[in-house]
Amino acid sequence: MSSSTASAPSGAAISADAAGAGAGSPAATSAPRPFEVERDAASPNRNLTPLTTRIDGQGQLEVGGIALGELARRYGTPLYVLDEATLRGTCAAYRDALAAHYPGEALALYASKANSSLAITALVASEGLGLDAVSAGELLTALDGGMAPDRIVFHGNNKSLEELDLAVQRGVTVVVDNWFDLENLAALAPTAPVNLMLRFTPGIECHTHEYIRTGHLDSKFGFDPDQLEPVLKHLAGCPWARLSGLHAHIGSQIFExxxxxxxxxxxxDALALARSLGHPVTDLNVGGGLGIRYVASDDPPSIQQWVRTVAEAVVAACQARGLELPRLLCEPGRSLVATAGVTLYTVGSRKEIPGIRTYLSVDGGMSDNPRPITYQSRYTALLAERPEAEASETVTVAGKHCESGDVLLKDLALPPATSGEVLAVFATGAYNASMASNYNRIPRPATVLVGDGQADLVQRRERPEELLRYDVLPERLRPVA
Structure with a gap:
């Protein structure tokens, strides 16, 4: 593993899991700070911050060669920032690790549910990756972003007839999740063979949040193991079906x-069964699931360790069964894009409850990051323009929404912050923009891609008046002039 300690300063704020509790209590001085955690350039998922994070000549935090405070002033907040170097570095890490550790063909597919946009699609396509999509919207984004149809797989446990028709017409591989998929595909009466991948639940438990475990038997995804042989026999009698792959996924944010x-x-075992029944299965898709470092205490495996484990296991399993090596597919999502992301907020009100807690409110919250209220997720943060200031108090960072649970970071050590300062929250590239909502009719943030001192707007900020564009007011309810 190639690692180096960041040349940034000793830091000021610490991750939320390391701070002391209580209103205004001093920060724990022994806890590692964001820039004191060893930087792994070869495996960005192990870092707390993007690869290009540093302190500039004015003592301010910058990513991609641009001060984060300047980005906040230029584009407003909340603001999603994506570091191009980290995105490309992670793509290269998966691509190179597969080439180094797997002796057969291999392809990493970006799980675009993590963060779907034309710009991200174009970037991962340019790095030689494929993509997986789970809706017509994600599929159209992939196609319009320049991803080749034969490098796209289409997932989903309840695909509509219209979505399936779109995938079939564009030559995308359909991941068959259940009998409903097969009924709808047959109803489309395709004249040319449809490329299929079959998903089943492997019955493997992982120690992660119950909502992101997908490989155990009690899951809405995939055929149960005892249905594998019946569905394979059924597909053998479908002239429109060409089964080229098998898929199983065990969960998300996994460190094991x-x-x-x-x-x-x-x-x-499933591959041997499928081939014995006459299916030309050439692809094994192991899904994704590799975790990332959100806070200093997290210790995920490197991308290289994960790929080597998977590759060696697939080779050994195929050799033990006398099987020709398949093409190995994997689907990194969070581990590919999360660390590249930073969310910027502007600090607003402050509420001190003596002996209990100090709330520091920001201009975003659960509408731009629903993960803390949904998964109890933790993050690392600091003040973008005073990153070296002493973290002398402990605060809870609250969002602006009308919800008591709208809390982004609990018990975070920060320097005393005042209204108007910019707070940078790290590792927000995955499942923040993609899960964002308009709760309280708050517009979704803009996204900028940064690199080599340049910032490009890749998703513009919604405007409040745009939130009314799909409303229809019946004539009978219109106010009388």
Whole structure:
């Protein structure tokens, strides 16, 4: 593993899990600070901040060669910032690790549900990756962003007839999740063979949040193991179907390697069964699930460790069964895009409850980052223009929404912050923009892509008046003039 300690300063704010509790209490001085955590240039998922993060000559935090405070003033807040170098570096890490550790063909597919946009699609396509989509919107974004149809797989446990028709017409591989998929595909009466991948649940448990475990038997995704042989026999009698792959996924934000090793044996057994029934299966898709470092105490495996574990396990499982090596597919999402993202907020009101807590409110919250209220997720943050100031108090960063649970970071050590300062929250590139909402009719933020001192707007900020564009006011309810 190639690692280096960041040349940035000793830092000021610490991750939310390391701060002391209580209103205005001093920060824990022994806890690691964001820039004191060793930087792994070869595996960005192990870092707290983007690869290009540093302190500039004015003592301010910059990413991609641009001061974050300047970005906040130029584009407004809340603002999603994506570091191009980190995105490209993570794509290269997966691509290169597959080439180094797997002796057969291999392809990493970006799980675009993590963050779907034309710009991200174009970037990952330019790095040689494929993509997986789970809706017509994600599929159209992938196609319009320049991703080749034969490098796209289309997932979903309840695909509509219209979505399936779009995928079939554009030559995208359809991941069959259930009998409903097969009924709808047959109803389309395709004249040319449809390229299919079959998803099943492998029955493997992982230690992660129950909402993001997808490989255990009690899951809405995929065929149950006892349905595998019946569905394979059924597909053998469908002249419109060409089964080219098998898929299983065990969950998300996983730090364990053993479940991925175990998955290889389950997939190899399924591969042997499919080939024995006459299916020309050439692809094994192990899904994704590798975790990232959100706070200093997180310790995920590197991309290289994960890929090596998966690759060696697939090779060993196929050799033990006398199987020709398949093309190995994986679907990184969070681990590919999360660390590249930073969200900027402007500090507003402050509420001190003596002996209990100090609330520091910002101009965003659960509408631009629903993960804390949904998954109890933790993050690392600091003041963008005073990153080296002493973190002398502990605060809870609250959002602006009309919801008591709208809290972004609990018990975070920060320097005393005043209204108007910019707060930078790290590792927000995955499942923030893609899960954002208009709760309280608050517009979604803009997104900028930064690199080499240049910032490009890749998603513009919604305007309040635009939130009314789909409303229809019946004539009978219109106010009388």
């Amino acid at each position: 390697l053993q479940p991925h090793h175990d998955l290889a044996a389950v997939l190899a």
